[in-house]
Amino acid sequence: MSLHRIPNLITSRGIALGSALLLCSAIGLARPPESFALVFQNESTEPTETIPPDFPYWDHVTQRRYGGPTVIYLGGGWALTARHVGYGEIILGGMPTPPERGIRHTLLNPDGTIADAVVFPLKQGYPLPDLPLLPIATRAPQTGDEILMIGFGRLRGDPIEWGAPGNRKTALGWTENGEKRWGTNRVVDAEKWLRQNNYRTVSFTTHFDMVGDENSTAHEASATIGDSGGAIFIKQDGQWLLVGLINSIGTTIAKPSQSTATGDITYSTDLTHYRSEILHWTRPDCANEVDDDGDGLIDYPEDPKCENPEDPNERPEARMSTEWRTWGWAVVPLIVGSLAIAWGRQRQRTLNTPDSMSSLSAR
Ligand SMILES: [Ca+2]
Ligand SMILES: [Ca+2]
Ligand SMILES: [Ca+2]
Numbered sequence: 001m002s003l004h005r006i007p008n009l010i011t012s013r014g015i016a017l018g019s020a021l022l023l024c025s026a027i028g029l030a031r032p033p034e035s036f037a038l039v040f041q042n043e044s045t046e047p048t049e050t051i052p053p054d055f056p057y058w059d060h061v062t063q064r065r066y067g068g069p070t071v072i073y074l075g076g077g078w079a080l081t082a083r084h085v086g087y088g089e090i091i092l093g094g095m096p097t098p099p100e101r102g103i104r105h106t107l108l109n110p111d112g113t114i115a116d117a118v119v120f121p122l123k124q125g126y127p128l129p130d131l132p133l134l135p136i137a138t139r140a141p142q143t144g145d146e147i148l149m150i151g152f153g154r155l156r157g158d159p160i161e162w163g164a165p166g167n168r169k170t171a172l173g174w175t176e177n178g179e180k181r182w183g184t185n186r187v188v189d190a191e192k193w194l195r196q197n198n199y200r201t202v203s204f205t206t207h208f209d210m211v212g213d214e215n216s217t218a219h220e221a222s223a224t225i226g227d228s229g230g231a232i233f234i235k236q237d238g239q240w241l242l243v244g245l246i247n248s249i250g251t252t253i254a255k256p257s258q259s260t261a262t263g264d265i266t267y268s269t270d271l272t273h274y275r276s277e278i279l280h281w282t283r284p285d286c287a288n289e290v291d292d293d294g295d296g297l298i299d300y301p302e303d304p305k306c307e308n309p310e311d312p313n314e315r316p317e318a319r320m321s322t323e324w325r326t327w328g329w330a331v332v333p334l335i336v337g338s339l340a341i342a343w344g345r346q347r348q349r350t351l352n353t354p355d356s357m358s359s360l361s362a363r
Contacts, residue, residue, distance in 0.1 A: 038149060038183040038221040039156045039172055039260040041211050047219045052148055052182050055240055060134050061231045063152040065089040065096045067178065070152045070229040072242065075133035076310060077122050078282035081229035082247050082269075083107075083199060087120035093129040097122050105281045107274040109200055116199035116247050117269050119281050133287055133309060136279070137241035140272040141204050141234055145187045149206075149221050149266070151230030151246055153178045160259050171259035174224050183221025185266070194267050196248060202273040204244065208264040223249050223266040225258070232268050244268035286311035 040046045051058045060073045064085065071081040071090045079090055079099070087104040089096050104120040122128065141147065157173035185206035194203035208222035209215045223230065223246050232244025250265040271278065279288045286306035291298045293305070293315040300306035303314050 038151055038153060038181045038227060039174070039208070039224055040183060040219065040221055041172075041208075041216075041262075042156075045211060045219055047182060055148070055233070057134060057231075057233065057240060057242070058150070059129065060131055061150045061152075061180070062091050063180075063226075064229075065091060067152075067226075069226050070150075070231070070246070072134070072229065072231045072245070073129070073131060074119070074278070074282050075131050076282060076284060076287075077124075077128055078119055079122060080117065080119050080245065080278065080282075082245060083114065083116045083118045084196070084247075085118075085229040087118060090122070092122070093127065095127070097126050097128075099123060105277075107277050109202070113200045114198065115201040115269065115274060116194070116196055117201065117245055117271075117274060119278060121282075133283065135239065135241050136275050137234055137236060137243040137272050138275065139236055140191055140270055141187045141232075141243050142190050143187055145190075145234060146217055147185055147187060147206065147243065148182060148233040148235075148240075149185060149223070149227075149230060149246065150180070150182045150233070151178075151223060151227030152180050153224040153226030153228075153230070155179055155181065155224075156260070160256050162256060169253070169255070169261075171255045171261040173256075174258050174260070178224075178226035181221075182219070184217040184219040185221055186215055186217055188215070188265075191270060191273075194247060194269075201247060202270045203247065203267050204270050206266045206268070208260060208262060208266070210262050222260045222264045224260065227266075242271060244271055284310050284312040285314040 060075070061070065062073055063070050064081075065088070068088075069081070069085045071079050071085070073090070073092060074080050079087075081087075083106050087099045089098050091097070100121040100123050104118050107115045107117040107119070109115060154174040154177065157175045160171045160173045161168055163169045185208075187204050188207050189205040192203055192205065194201045207215060209220055211220070227246045228248070230246035231242060232246065233240050234243040235241075246266060246268050248267040250267065251261060252263045252265070253261055255261050285292045286300040286303070287309040289299060291303075291314070293303070295303065297303035299314065300309045300311060306314055
């Protein structure tokens with residue numbers, strides 16, 4: 001797995017985070033992880049359930065093939081991950097599934113700059129899991145909101161100690177390999193710009209707080225290598241919704257590379273800002289939240305021309321067009337075949353007639 005360059009972060013806390021980044025660079029994190037499972041403070045804060053209770057979208061979170069970083073399956077044959085993770089084969093329903101060659105859409109900001117997020121379709125003809133379209137939040141996460149994180153990154157390894165006697169510091173090392181895990185945290189900064197290389201991404205942050213801290217959550221977690229592209233879910237009005245995409249990590253102290261310390265920051269794309277573009281690329285007409293045929297009725301089930309949410313056409317003429325494309329190829333050979341048979345029979349009769357006539361004449 002290649003490594004990702006240090007993120008150059010600009011947020012409303014620019015000075016504080018800028019300092020954090022300088023520290024990263026100064027301590028040998030000049031090539032921080034391209035992709036970051038989750039680290040927990042200790043065993044007591046690790047969730048005991050494999051799947052979060054009352055959570056319906058666990059199987060939507062998957063990973064690139066060969067133990068790669070995290071990818072979110074949006075349903076309908078489309079995947080979402082961080083742009084620096086990139087498109088490629090993913091594991092779906094336990095099977096490697098290739099992308100549709102050459103098709104991917106990096107998400108854009110209103111000024112045309114690119115965000116660290118990409119959607120891509122999976123190759124047609126490969127079996128897709130029977131998973132629903134993943135709902136994406138419309139309300140941006142706010143400071144204090146509790147979120148659910150899911151990723152395939154590395155786990156908490158042995159503690160690392162450093163520093164002079166009397167000034168010893170500790171961090172949590174990482175395991176060699178990643179694993180799919182879930183954890184929790186709370187939003188600190190919302191709707192801030194994250195600048196990494198040539199990416200500019202509307203993001204939110206979470207901090208890795210000590211057990212007992214008022215900002216600590218029940219399963220307080222921080223991202224690591226392999227969590228890039230990971231999913232952040234939020235419960236709004238009783239519904240679980242996809243709200244974020246894990247992009248990067250930062251720290252506020254000088255510490256060994258490949259470790260997590262209290263106060264470390266996880267940066268995630270605020271997907272509410274890219275929602276309409278995601279829907280535009282990845283959703284069928286009958287689930288794209290647009291009135292495609294202008295009749296004032298939007299999508300299934302409001303527009304009766306939609307047969308289900310997966311229906312690709314809200315417009316009847318488009319459906320006819322699609323049906324023609326689908327069935328036309330089957331009908332054309334039938335027509336051509338029938339004409340060929342008719343012509344053949346006619347030709348046979350024409351060839352037979354003189355013999356018959358000559359036969360008759362001979363009598
Ligand atoms: Ca926290
Ligand atoms: Ca529509
Ligand atoms: Ca309509």
